[in-house]
Amino acid sequence: MRRPVLATSHGLVRGITGPEGIGVFKNIPYAAAPTGPNRFAPPRPPSAWNGIRDADAYGPTAPQAPYPPPMDRLLPEALVPGDDFLNLNVWTPDPAARLPVMVWIHGGAFTNGSGALTGYDGTAFARDGVVLVTLNYRLGAEGFLHLGPGDTGRANLGLLDQIAALTWVRDNIASFGGDPDRVTVFGQSAGAMSIGALLAMPAAKGLFHRAALQSGAAHHTLSPASAARVTARLAAILGVPPTRPDFAAVPVQHLTAAQLRLRGEISARPERALWGEAALNLMPFEPVVDHDTLPRAPTDAIAEGVAAGVDVLVGCTGDEFRLYTVPSGLGRTVTDGLVERTATGYGLPPGRGVAAYRAAFPAAGPGELLAQIVTDWFYRVPALRLAEAQSRHGARAFVYEFAWSSPAFDGALGACHALDVPFVFDNLADPAFAPLLGDTPPQVLADRMHGAWVSFATTGDPGWPAHDERHRAVRRFATAPGTVHDPRGGLRALWDDVR
Structure with a gap:
């Protein structure tokens, strides 16, 4: 060779x-x-x-x-x-x-x-x-x-x-x-x-x-205030003062073990009074x-335009949070009360917010509603806001949604988090992806999605209309792909007052 x-x-x-x-x-x-x-x-x-x-x-x-x-x-x-x-x-x-x-x-x-x-x-x-x-x-x-x-x-x-x-x-x-x-x-x-x-x-x-x-x-x-809470608790778990030299003296394996314990504590008590924004994100770092x-x-x-001129391609999968609710069984334990507390914790109007999701997904149970609300708060709405901001400042913004559903877990995963990665890399045959993809992921979809990313890097145009606040074009990657305008627009508008 x-x-x-x-x-x-x-x-x-x-x-x-x-x-x-x-x-x-x-x-x-x-x-x-x-x-x-x-x-x-x-x-x-x-x-x-x-x-x-x-x-x-x-x-x-x-x-x-x-x-x-x-x-x-x-x-x-x-x-x-x-x-x-x-x-x-x-x-x-x-x-x-x-x-x-x-x-x-x-x-x-x-x-x-x-x-x-x-x-x-x-x-x-x-x-x-x-x-x-x-x-x-x-x-x-x-x-x-x-x-x-x-x-x-x-x-x-x-x-x-x-x-x-x-x-x-x-x-x-x-x-x-x-x-x-x-x-x-x-x-x-x-x-x-x-x-x-x-x-x-x-x-x-x-x-x-x-x-x-x-x-x-x-x-x-x-x-900084939330990060200070994380730092203080990590130092307490390790039994060291919260200074850079003291953290640097901790062996790596002890530090990673303490990080796991800290994340477990936040997940067990996700209270903003304790952790600030980390209680919502469940990510201390x-x-x-x-x-x-x-x-x-x-x-x-x-x-305000600090990234003006940088074209963006931004989006998410349709059922991001199901990766965390389906394999773990969490989705089966979700109650209506938890759905309501989660929605109001994210800033949606009490009662009205969950009612809007029930109207949009009338067949969904509490676990599916929770997954959809978290998907929108954590992934879809921030993507749309980034696209809107860039388009307002002269850049081209292209929005996509990955909507192919995995057959894994009897189809309950849907289009979950991370499912799009092997399609973008055109690496469907990599055995590491098999637990998510199942046996026969569609190569034609990888051809389209990978090709769009290559085209964006090469020409600045992935192959569908740019997104702006008037037309809100979104490319949907699924078995039968197409471009839609302002999908689930009522739910998008619901989040506009949540900043």
Whole structure:
């Protein structure tokens, strides 16, 4: 097998030639290992190396605890031990070309995931004329611990890692056949929420030119006050003072175990008085509006035009939250009272909010109603607001809904969270996705969806009308795809007063 050698700003790398002649380069460091003095510190450049560095296998991944059951059987993971995990991977069809670039930011609730999943293999993108990059970033407390206003410049380290990776792309991707002036960043779940924050971060400006956000937008962040509650409780669980040196002295395995315990406590008592916004999101570690690295809430900043000119492709799956209610059996335990408390907790008008959902889904039981309300609050409505904001400030915004229903769990999963990822990557055959996809996922749908993402990165147009507040075009990806206008518009309008 031919072993291509390319130059980066820190040294030469030797990749492999994959299927269809695609050049594959893995485990390229974009920042120094976040250990020792670099732990709980902003990313620093990697050291240069002499000779040729082999880039033929995935490198270490960020420390994390495995998903708990039943998510461990449904969401694929790739855990590679090692300290030097701020690395990235590149697939290129032609190092001598100047092709559009797509940079993938993985999801995992800011505590799980990596760029090393086989399902994120970039061969299909490279086959279709795109240079594809995947990356790792710091997770959990390592990436998103906030220690207050005196800790300037050290919040949101996971986002700063992503910016360091995008900076590496700007400075190096031309050696791999990519055009640094045509970079599309795309991600799913926490990856998409990261992109929502990047759109509002001064340090990220100009590092990407288009953005595709799947099942996440700019809405979900923590205030400093909420982050302080999380930090204080994590320190108490660990038995250390809440300072950066004391957290940095905690062994990684103890820290990840404490994070699991903390998340369990929040899930058991999701009270805003205890946890602030983390009680609604059930995510103790996520971007923090620290007024420095992230100066303002992304929703507000984007609404005022801070990301003007960045075209976006944004949307969600039709039944996002069923991933969490169906496999666990939670949906069978939901009562009408819980549905009402959840809806009013999200700000919907008491009584009237749930009544509107019952009218829209007359055959749905309490568990299905709860899943639909959470899907809209967490995913669909933030996506629409991001599209509206960008279109108001001169960018093109394209909205989609993934509506193909999985046959898993006797069809009860519907179009659940994460189901769209293998279609976007055109990797339906990857066995890691089988528990979600079932036996015969439609390849024609992967062709359409993957093709739309490639077209968006290449031309800025995924193939359907742009979204604006007059027409509200939404592309629905299902067995029989089509474009609809303002689907479930009455429910959308219901959320307009909830900010």
